[in-house]
Amino acid sequence: MSENPSLEQLSSIVDDLAEQGWSLQPAFISQTLTLELAQECRKRAAQGALVPASIGRGQGLAVQEGIRGDRIQWLEPGQSQACDQYLAKLESLRQAINQGLYLGLEDYESHFALYPPGAFYKKHLDRFRDDDRRAVSVVLYLNQEWETGQGGELRLHLPGGGVRDIAPQAGVLAVFLSADMPHEVLPAQRERLSLTGWFRRRGDSVL
Template identity: 50%
Template sequence: MNDFAAQLPHTIDTLAEQGWVVLDDFLTEQEVAALLAEGQGRQAAGEFHQARVGRAEGRSVRTAVRGDNVRWLDPAQRSAASQCYWQRMEALQAELNRSLFLGIQSGEFHFAHYPVATFYKRHLDRFRDDDARVISVVCYLNDDWQTSHGGQLRLWLDENDSLDIDPRGGRLVLFLSDRFWHEVLPAQRERWSLTGWLRRSSGIPSSS
């Protein structure tokens, strides 16, 4: 039984205080397994594409910058496996708007698959001329992940101080999209997540 609703007040308070929060057991082992199976099935069916960097006409595949493959979720066609994720994201959005008045109106999320030894170099999620992305969201789908496997999310708290977060299954990471530079370190095994943003209506939607 997931008690995300009970953890929401503390999650919001921590996010408001420091700009980021890590929440373990956001998804149960069974929910993680179901979502991972869905992602792997969609990958086998050829539904993933190489992730790109930049925006609009300037988007391009640059494997020297990022090496993941992605498949976007459609909120209008929710699978049985993803329903629990969508419901908790909607509860999170509602509480963020009620408590912090962020004006979030939607969420956009994708499966992200990193083959062995791939990475995503240091970057910021919000574009300079587009303030739509408010909260960056990462939920990990990896079973029995060990620190020695690598693949950490390196969150830069300031120019000289960083925090490495293991991509353990069921773990949720939230941080302010306009504030925290971050990167994905290479891993010794395949790395899976659901990644995306809680967004305002302003700005120009983009996929990356």
């Protein structure tokens, strides 16, 4: 598979966001890059670089494992070839969303997330009450041979009261509007890896 997202993939994501507020792409990147990103995540975990994730922001930032139990490390350009390839793909997606939906997305932030067995993240929105910059949420899953019954689904709470559960299978990309889509991560029976990130626009308030 090409390492560049196809125009068809990009158009599908843009159309889905416009029509329903979320999109699911089962093979957004190649198996090779997916494996390399999973290996990078596990390497960082073994080095102790992943730390317990916090909730809130600023002075309200706190670790609360009763709400979320993942361990994370933020991506920065130049850290690894695999990460840089992934960030380049997300730049293509940012441009496509801006061209199709005029959201004014300016940048992208992302981190590795490792959920130990039994960890979860309770229902929440990705946009902070006092910071509206996060506009589009993006999750790429890195788990090979994820089986039915192992849990760990991303549960989207859809407008109208329905839900959609997305299994964290390697190569699957989930994209949704940050302010409009409450979601949660269900407990899993095995280690669960992902890359989680947000396209951000310029904030309305001056801090």
